[in-house]
Amino acid sequence: IQGGSEKIEHAMIYNTIGSANYYKGNIGQSIEFHSKSLKIRENLENIPEVITSLNNLGSAYLAAADYGEALEHFKRALATSVEIGDPYGRAMTLFNFARAHFAIGQGAGAEEHLRESLRLSRNYNMRFLNIQNYILLGMILRERRDSAKAEGNLFRALTAFSKQGNRWGLCTVLLELVEVERQRGNVSEAQALAEEAHRYAVDL
Numbered sequence: 001i002q003g004g005s006e007k008i009e010h011a012m013i014y015n016t017i018g019s020a021n022y023y024k025g026n027i028g029q030s031i032e033f034h035s036k037s038l039k040i041r042e043n044l045e046n047i048p049e050v051i052t053s054l055n056n057l058g059s060a061y062l063a064a065a066d067y068g069e070a071l072e073h074f075k076r077a078l079a080t081s082v083e084i085g086d087p088y089g090r091a092m093t094l095f096n097f098a099r100a101h102f103a104i105g106q107g108a109g110a111e112e113h114l115r116e117s118l119r120l121s122r123n124y125n126m127r128f129l130n131i132q133n134y135i136l137l138g139m140i141l142r143e144r145r146d147s148a149k150a151e152g153n154l155f156r157a158l159t160a161f162s163k164q165g166n167r168w169g170l171c172t173v174l175l176e177l178v179e180v181e182r183q184r185g186n187v188s189e190a191q192a193l194a195e196e197a198h199r200y201a202v203d204l
Contacts, residue, residue, distance in 0.1 A: 004044065011040040015053065022060055030060040051077050051089035055096055062100055070100050091120035091129055098136055102143075111140050131160045135173060142180055151180050171200040 018033035038053035058073030074097050081089035094117035101110035114137055121130040134157040141150035154176050161169030174197035181190035 007040050007044055008046070011037045011044070011046075011049065011053075014040070015056065018056060018060070022056075022063065027060055027064045031057065031064070034060055047080060047084055048086060048089060051081050051086060051093070054080070055089075055092055058096055058100075062096070062103060065103075067100060067104050071097075074100060087120050087124050088126065091117045091124065091126055094120070095129060095133060095136070098140075102136065102140060107140050107143055111137070114140065127160070131157045131169070134160075135176065138176055138180075142176070142183060145183065147180050147184050151177065154180065167200045167203055171197045174200070 014033045014037035018030045018037060021027070021033065022030040034053060034057040038050065038057055041049045041053050054073045054077035058070045058077065061067075061073060062070040074093055077093040078090065078097065081087075081093055094113045098110040098114035098117065101107070101113065114133055118130065118133040118137065120126070121133055134153045138150045138152075138154035138157070141147075141153065154173055158170065158173045158177070161173060174193050178190045178193045178197065181187075181193060
């Protein structure tokens with residue numbers, strides 16, 4: 001039992017190191033440590049954590065622009081989450097699938113996965129994922145030049161972050177709204193939003 005507990009702890013440590021390197025931009029090391037975490041969790045047959053590791057590793061490959069590996073890991077995560085009936089893992093994986101499809105210019109596929117993720121995140125009260133879904137949907141709609149719907153989804157995210165007092169989130173969404181206004185040709189409005197985003201960024 002002790003050996004199993006130690007392995008679980010090692011997997012958590014590797015996962016934490018992998019995530020820290022991901023956010024620092026050290027993607028090679030992120031892949032290395034998330035791979036170690038995944039291997040341990042697979043050996044322990046800790047299926048919910050396997051889904052987490054597959055998503056983390058897929059996200060690292062996505063950051064490295066290795067789209068084939070990213071999609072393969074997300075595919076495995078989605079199949080596993082469906083098999084065990086895990087709506088949380090499924091919602092997160094669908095969001096990551098959407099990110100991958102958006103990155104490779106497949107907006108239609110991205111939106112299909114995203115809307116299902118949004119449905120699940122609403123039904124199971126996954127608040128942060130729900131906000132992330134709104135942001136990505138806004139980006140997809142902006143790429144489609146549907147400014148009104150893009151703005152609507154981004155404002156949903158902005159409102160949620162405002163209630164949380166999440167300055168990083170507010171800055172992120174405001175920058176997306178800048179692009180919406182630029183697309184509309186509203187230079188002064190885009191500038192005002194950019195300045196507001198800058199004020200939040202300075203205080204981070």
